[in-house]
Amino acid sequence: MASEKTSKFYAVKVTTGQEENVIAVACLRIESQNIPIKSIFAPPGLDGTIIVEADHIGEVNTALSGIRHVKRVIYGTVSQEEIQRLVIVEEKIEEFNLDDEVEVISGPFRDMKARVVRAEKDKREVVIEFLDAAFTLPVTISVDMLRKKKKTKLE
DSSP states (O other): OOSOOOOEEEEEEEOTTOHHHHHHHHHHHHHHHTOOEEEEEOOTTOTTEEEEEESSHHHHHHHHTTOTTEEEEOSSOBOHHHHHHHHSOOOOOOOOOTTOEEEEOSSTTTTOEEEEEEEETTTTEEEEEETTOSSOOOEEEEGGGEEEOOOOTTO
């Protein structure tokens, strides 16, 4: 081929939480109708949006038209640099050590204070004990659900 077309990335708004369902249905349609879509994915941290790689917008509309939970194709294209920024997520590097005081920021134990009993860095999990509980019950929790408690000058 003398001139190879570069594909473009299009952002599509979908119902939040239904990204994977829309992708599954779209993939079935793309395979059955041989629509030339190169890739389709839901970028982490960008709820309610999927990214579709295709040569032009007509292919995206053909692949996604009539699928439940698809709201609209956002006008314009998304740059390659923006896609790389969305896909390459920098890990939040926060070390949790023994006896660190932490606060649970999500999940059923949200806003509870705890103390780190054991940290498993390879699994990105820690075992905590709640400070304001009547009895000590060790709970294993992901580090993504924790935040180190800020030290104040009074402590």
